Amino acid sequence: MSASAYLARGARAAEVGEPAPVDWGEPIRITDIRPGDWKIALLEGDPVFLRRRTRAQIAAARATPLSQLPDPAADEERAPGGEWLVVSGLCTHAACQVQAGLGPYEGWQCFCHGSAYDLSGRVRQGPARRNLPVIGHAIANGALVLRRS
Ligand code: FES
Secondary structure, X not given: OOHHHHOEEEEOOEEEOOOOEEOOOOOEEOOOOOOOOEEEEEEOXXXXXXXXXXXXXXXXXXXXXXXXXXXXXXXXXXXXXXXXEEEEOEOOOOOOEOEEOOOOOOOEEOOOOOOEEOOOOOEEEOOOOOOOOEOOEEEEOOEEEEOOO
């Protein structure tokens, strides 16, 4: 069984199974991720979220004025294709693992000290001050490949 077969899959607020290691350049199957869901991969030991956003989630992320953001960044730059957003799963405050689909912005929530991230992985509530880093990737033939950017 490939490493990607062991990848944990998120289903809104629920996460099932344990994430497993993937390498840069290793195809990760994404055809099993429904709109609104996500999958977690372990890249170099750290969690990475592969999140498939719904149209409504994309619209919400793109409607947010940059003036409301502590670390302004356009969703169009973080997720150029709209549907797929790939971000680090480590909170930018003190590196706790964030939880997807939770919090006031329904993006990610960190339960260590309360930071909240929106549907673009942008920090909206501290103590974190920086967005979840975007991980470079490419998609082809039903698989996503992580790329160093
Ligand atoms: Fe996430 Fe402190 S580590 S809020």
